[in-house]
Amino acid sequence: MAKHKYATTPPNITTMPPGVPFIIGNEAAERFSFYGMRSILIIFMTHYLVTSAGTPDHMSDAEARQNFALFVSAVYFLPILGAILAEGFIGKYQTIFWLSIVYCFGHFALALNDTRLGLIIGLGLIAFGSGGIKPCVSANVGDQFGESNKHLLSKVFGWFYFSINAGSFISTIACPFLLADPRFGPRWAFGIPGVAMVIATIFFWAGRKKFVHIPPAGLGFLKQMFSREGLGALLRLAVVYVFVAVFWSLWDQSSGGSWTLQAQRMDLYAPWLPWVNIGFSPFHFEAGFGVSMLPAQVQTANPILILLFIPLVNYVIYPLVDRFFLLTPLRKIGIGLFLTAASYVVIWYIQQMIDAGGKPNVNWQFLAYIILTLGETMVSITGLEFSYTQAPNKMKSAVMALWLFTVSMGNLFTAAVNYFIRNPDGTVKMNDQQYFLFFAVLMLVAAAIFVVVAMFYRGKTYLQSQEKPLEELEPAAVTEVGMP
Numbered sequence: 001m002a003k004h005k006y007a008t009t010p011p012n013i014t015t016m017p018p019g020v021p022f023i024i025g026n027e028a029a030e031r032f033s034f035y036g037m038r039s040i041l042i043i044f045m046t047h048y049l050v051t052s053a054g055t056p057d058h059m060s061d062a063e064a065r066q067n068f069a070l071f072v073s074a075v076y077f078l079p080i081l082g083a084i085l086a087e088g089f090i091g092k093y094q095t096i097f098w099l100s101i102v103y104c105f106g107h108f109a110l111a112l113n114d115t116r117l118g119l120i121i122g123l124g125l126i127a128f129g130s131g132g133i134k135p136c137v138s139a140n141v142g143d144q145f146g147e148s149n150k151h152l153l154s155k156v157f158g159w160f161y162f163s164i165n166a167g168s169f170i171s172t173i174a175c176p177f178l179l180a181d182p183r184f185g186p187r188w189a190f191g192i193p194g195v196a197m198v199i200a201t202i203f204f205w206a207g208r209k210k211f212v213h214i215p216p217a218g219l220g221f222l223k224q225m226f227s228r229e230g231l232g233a234l235l236r237l238a239v240v241y242v243f244v245a246v247f248w249s250l251w252d253q254s255s256g257g258s259w260t261l262q263a264q265r266m267d268l269y270a271p272w273l274p275w276v277n278i279g280f281s282p283f284h285f286e287a288g289f290g291v292s293m294l295p296a297q298v299q300t301a302n303p304i305l306i307l308l309f310i311p312l313v314n315y316v317i318y319p320l321v322d323r324f325f326l327l328t329p330l331r332k333i334g335i336g337l338f339l340t341a342a343s344y345v346v347i348w349y350i351q352q353m354i355d356a357g358g359k360p361n362v363n364w365q366f367l368a369y370i371i372l373t374l375g376e377t378m379v380s381i382t383g384l385e386f387s388y389t390q391a392p393n394k395m396k397s398a399v400m401a402l403w404l405f406t407v408s409m410g411n412l413f414t415a416a417v418n419y420f421i422r423n424p425d426g427t428v429k430m431n432d433q434q435y436f437l438f439f440a441v442l443m444l445v446a447a448a449i450f451v452v453v454a455m456f457y458r459g460k461t462y463l464q465s466q467e468k469p470l471e472e473l474e475p476a477a478v479t480e481v482g483m484p
Contacts, residue, residue: 006213010146017144020156022207027137027160028167029200030100033107033193034130035303036171038256040179040189042068043296046261048179048186050114057116061261062422065253069415071123072252076407078131083401085132087394091216092136092143093208100201103129107194111187122190135400142388142396143214157385158310169303171196176296217394224394233392236457237399240330241406243337243450247379248410250340250439254372255299257414259347259365262432263295265354267361298362301369302376309377329386330454336378337447343372344440351433389461 011017045064051057059067086095106125109118141160145153171193179189217224224230253259269292293300321327346368353360383403391399417438421430430438 006209006211008213008215010144010149010212012146012148014149016152016156017149017210017212019144019207019210019212020141020159022203022210023137023141023144024159024163026200026204026207028163029196029203030103030130030133030137031164031167032171033103033167033197033200034126035168035255036175036193036196037107037110037126037190038072039168039172039260039296039299040175040256041071042256042260043176043179044186044189045119048114049116049119052115052117060422060426062418062428065258065261066415066418066422068257069252069411069418071127073408073411073415074123074127075131076134076248076404076411078127079135079401079404081128082132083135083398086136086139087217087396087398088222089216089218091213092140093211093213095136096133096140096204097201099129099132100197100204101129103133104194104197104201105129107190107197111189111191111194114186131404134404135398138384138403139388139396139400140211144212153389154314154385157388158314158381161381161384162307162310165303165306167196169300169307172300172303173297176294179296180294214396224392225398230392230395233390233395233399233460234402237387237390237402239453240333240450240457241402243446243453244333244379244383244403245406245409245413246443246446247337247340247375248407249413250344250410250443251372251376251380252407252411253414253439254343254369255302256296258432258435259368260295260299262347262351262354263298263362263365265359266295266350266365267359268293268295268298270362270366293362298365299369301366302373305370305373306377309374310381313374313377329382330457332378332382333386334447334451334454336375336380336382337443337450339371339375339378341440341443341447343368343375344436344443346371348433348436348440351436355431355433392462 042064045059045067046061047058049057049059082095082099086092102125106122106127106129108122109125110122112118113122138160141156142153145156175189175193178184178192179186225234318327318332325331346364350360350364350368353364387399387403388396417435421428421435423429
């Protein structure tokens with residue numbers, strides 16, 4: 001194992017750190033792999049799953065929703081393990097690199113086995129790999145910055161989120177097409193995301209000499225976590241995170257979950273989408289300028305809208321509103337929670353039309369995605385930056401894990417709801433219209449309570465200590481790190 005010297009404190013510069021492009025590129029490819037796999041997962045479970053003998057072994061909608069939510073919950077619970085590995089033992093870089101390899105094997109397990117056993121093995125490895133790297137990747141972004149360029153943190157977290165959605169946008173178009181086309185099927189639909197994850201791992205490794213490598217804190221990690229300061233920071237954030245968990249319970253159902261199942265019962269022809277048919281297309285083209293989409297492709301609206309909304313809110317909406325009303329991070333989150341509730345009101349109304357015998361056009365779901373995505377920019381992006389800055393320096397990955405744990409808890413709640421509404425004979429206690437109304441009311445109540453709680457929040461901002469100018473730099477500013 002070769003030894004190299006790597007900077008362990010942020011460079012004293014006012015521009016973007018040199019490691020940022022590698023982080024952004026890695027994140028785009030990794031998110032392509034994850035969201036591509038996730039976009040087809042519930043359709044695979046309800047239409048493509050087979051036994052070892054090759055006979056159909058499909059799940060019901062409620063069972064698939066439950067298992068989908070349990071998988072997502074596991075993905076966002078395991079960041080706790082990743083944080084412990086990174087902060088206490090091997091550092092963020094090593095944790096990301098080795099668990100990315102595990103992640104790759106999970107994708108290929110899904111591609112090679114269409115049974116429930118293959119599903120369990122593949123999703124287990126993906127949950128372990130993807131979940132383990134999550135707190136380290138976002139914390140690694142913040143670790144590249146110090147006092148001299150901290151003003152760029154909001155922008156880089158915005159571009160970080162931009163890369164997430166650029167990757168997911170492409171994969172949520174391509175993977176449903178690959179799954180539905182008999183020329184390709186599950187092998188290609190799950191295999192291509194696996195290849196993307198291999199590319200993501202190589203890209204991350206290529207940037208190893210550009211990154212700031214914050215050494216693991218060892219026992220210092222636990223000491224700070226259980227100190228008065230550490231426990232205080234965790235407790236303050238935990239109060240906020242209770243409400244964010246409700247947000248994720250709703251949001252994750254829009255990304256390959258219950259919204260996709262609803263889309264199967266809608267008119268998926270979008271007459272206003274001017275796509276160009278080039279012979280090999282993931283869409284089915286009708287006369288004129290429209291396109292008929294697959295149910296799993298409707299969720300593509302979310303990453304497209306994110307790409308549009310990030311610059312819109314950062315450079316237009318936030319500066320405009322700030323002239324009249326100071327938009328603190330908690331105020332942004334609160335507004336986002338109310339918007340999320342409103343999106344489910346639209347979904348509930350769509351279900352009313354379906355239950356009345358209608359076949360509403362996909363434009364109705366696009367409206368819900370517009371409202372939900374605007375809420376997402378205010379909750380998720382703001383919360384990511386807020387979590388990093390509120391975390392003591394030796395607890396960055398741990399707090400990122402706690403932030404991701406809110407996703408796990410939200411999906412665990414969704415899984416529990418779907419478990420309790422299922423009857424032994426396969427019927428359900430709550431129809432789809434009641435199901436969506438329940439979540440809309442839940443989010444509205446949670447948002448209202450959050451407004452009150454946020455008024456009493458008192459936090460503290462933490463950033464990594466910055467290196468001295470080069471002529472004053474001490475030898476301790478760099479260290480020897482074993483690299484794979």
